[in-house]
Amino acid sequence: MLFCAFTTFSRSWWGHTHAIIAQNAQKFLSTKQINHINRIISNGGFGQTNIVHVASWPDDLLANKVPSMAEWHYSDQPYIPFDNFSFPYPKPTYNVTSYIRDAWEILHDPTTTDMWAWTFHIRNLIHFVGDIHTPHHNVGRFTNELPDGDMGGNLYFLTCEWGDACKNIHFFWDSCILAFPIYYINYPIYASDLVKNASLIEDEFPTKDFDDLTTVDVFKWSSESYEIASTLGYQTPEQQKPSEEYIQKARHAAKRRVAMAGYRLGHMLKELAEGGLMPEFPNEKLNARTIIVWIIDGALLLGVLVYVILILRISTRYNNTGLISSSTNL
DSSP, X not given: OOOOOOOSOOOSSOHHHHHHHHHHHHTTSOHHHHHHHHHHHTTTTTOSOOTTTTTTHHHHHHHTTOGGGGGGGOOOEEXXXXXXXXXXXXXXXXXXXXHHHHHHHHHTOTTOOOHHHHHHHHHHHHHHXXXXXXXXXXXXXXXXXXXTOOTTTTTSBOOOSSGGGGSBHHHHHHTTTTTSOOOOTTOGGGHHHHHHXXXXXXXXXXXXXXXXXXXXXXXHHHHHHHHHIIIIITOSXXXXXXXXXXXXXXXXXXXXXXXXXXXXXXXXXHHHHHSSOSOOOHHHHHHHHHHHHHHHHHHHHHHHHXXXXXXXXXXXXXXXXXXXXXXXXX
């Protein structure tokens, strides 16, 4: 596995893992459906892209100083490890569960016909379905030392020699416990790693191993992630290097979440593609009409050409016959 230069701040599964989720989601779609979705998410002035390359788009917005969607990346359910601590329950925020639920309803609304709305929500769903399956995007650890929480493990620091990927427990899980510590997904040198790692996830965690991949239940998904973070995620001491036993258990759990995210996203995209509400492009219809016109024009041109050839042949035969008759009369 190639290691990249680790970034100083992590917001979700790192880019390579989000790309793996998107790559495996595509396997539930036909080529026609993939092409249609790619056209939609490339619309609205966003530039040409595809399902895999857009997988980290909301993280890119944050990195480029667009913080308005920052709270959509997580749902920090309180985890209180000690009995002698009480605190005012955090105020509810519009979070990852809120957004996915609303976007899903919007895209099933027959009145949602605006292409930009579809572009925006599909781009976001591709990413945020990954985020809600990230354990430490669904937990906040509250203690006397951190009465406002540990920011999903960003303030739960570790010690190790592997760079920023294990700077804290949040980074450690976002790198899939060092299984996929690649942040920038579009570097050509990682293209072969993407296909290989997506296949490895699929082989290790096939769809038959999971009970329900088709129901969109964001609160269930978030609770699954919280359970992993609260029972396993914090089971390595602060300011210490994680043990090999912890790494193996945590990596297995993290990779399993990556598999589930890809399969669930795939079913979501397939449902949208087959639901009949996904907008068509005006130029696609124009192209179809243009092709029909070309066929008709071609048929007419061929008919005219055949007609001209027949006239010329008849004229030539008539002229030849006339010349012969004239010679005979002489």
